[in-house]
Amino acid sequence: MTDIILQTRELTKSFKGFTAVSNVDLRVERGTIHALIGPNGAGKTTCFNLLTKFLTPTAGTILFNGIDITGEKPAQIARRGVIRSFQISAVFPHMTVLENVRIGLQRKLGTAYQFWRSDRSLDVLNARCMALLEDVGLGDVANVLTVNLPYGQKRALEIATTLAMEPELMLLDEPTQGMGHEDVARVTELIKKVAAGRTILMVEHNMSVVSSIADKITVLQRGAILAEGPYEQVSKDPRVMEAYMGSVEAELQGAH
Incomplete structure (x- = not known):
């Protein structure tokens, strides 16, 4: 049986009629690097904020090591061993x-x-x-x-x-954001190294980083899970390709 360290059930966050995260069922396996990806506005950071209780869920449940932590405060969750990179750093x-x-x-x-x-x-x-x-x-x-x-x-x-x-579970929020190529390579190797004996959940926009270190990938689009699995499977999913192409085209149109 798979050892699940973190699980969410129907995790939802709405802001005045806008649903940023919608019924997300996430299962993070112990000892893995799990990446949360998706186009801009997909709900990745909101999801992280819900997991560390910087935001309170509108609905749904968060379980850590099988214990319901949905009602706990950020400091309580940190004491349990769920540490987000910027939280203390x-x-x-x-x-x-x-x-x-x-x-x-x-x-x-x-x-x-x-x-x-x-x-x-x-x-x-x-x-x-x-x-x-x-x-x-x-x-x-x-x-x-x-x-x-x-x-x-x-x-x-x-x-x-x-x-x-x-940390028992490290949450890394865009660890390579704003870096040059050499730094990206160095930090990617560093994450791989510190992952030994730990579990990492990361939000990352750099697909070369994700493809090289993530054991499992969850793709969000408009706050909901679009696809999930290893990189080889997810990267070939036509829905994922369309979601990313759509965001790229929107950016290109915005530039004109």
Whole structure:
């Protein structure tokens, strides 16, 4: 029997007569990389916001490890081990790379707001911080101020701070957005690496990223599931091709 870590049943969100997410039945298998894709306005980010309770569902149920978490607050869901990349990692620009990761570890230890503690008392966390930074290829910039990092390294730091929270399920919201080709390749490899022994649900627009690392893909269109399966199957689905072509044509027409 398949081990399902996250499941939604008829998940729906309406805003004043507009339905952004409609009856979505999502099943994320433990230990996989599951991608949520779709043209602009398909409801991907709204779906993420519902899963982490930044938005309250209009209807439907969210189950994590078989437990109904639909009524829980964002902090409760984070404590269960559902961590969204930006949730704790809109990085602090004027702190060092190491200090950013240390804040993630402090949250995990429950000493989140003890900023008045002496630096020395936090030094016990430094070895774990360095191990996480080595994992994401940032060990050599541990003492650099975050504001001075290039964009790709900032995204790698976000992943490190997310890992500091020891997520059971990592939600990555467009992790390669705005990146150049080299950074995309680096972050894609990084996601593949940190996925070992974890479950990742990601919203991603870059199809080359999705095709290279996703075990399963759910395609949304107008808030509903259009297709689901491995990339080879989904990419050949005529409905998916039409949905993407339609959005491309609309963009092209808008440009004229």
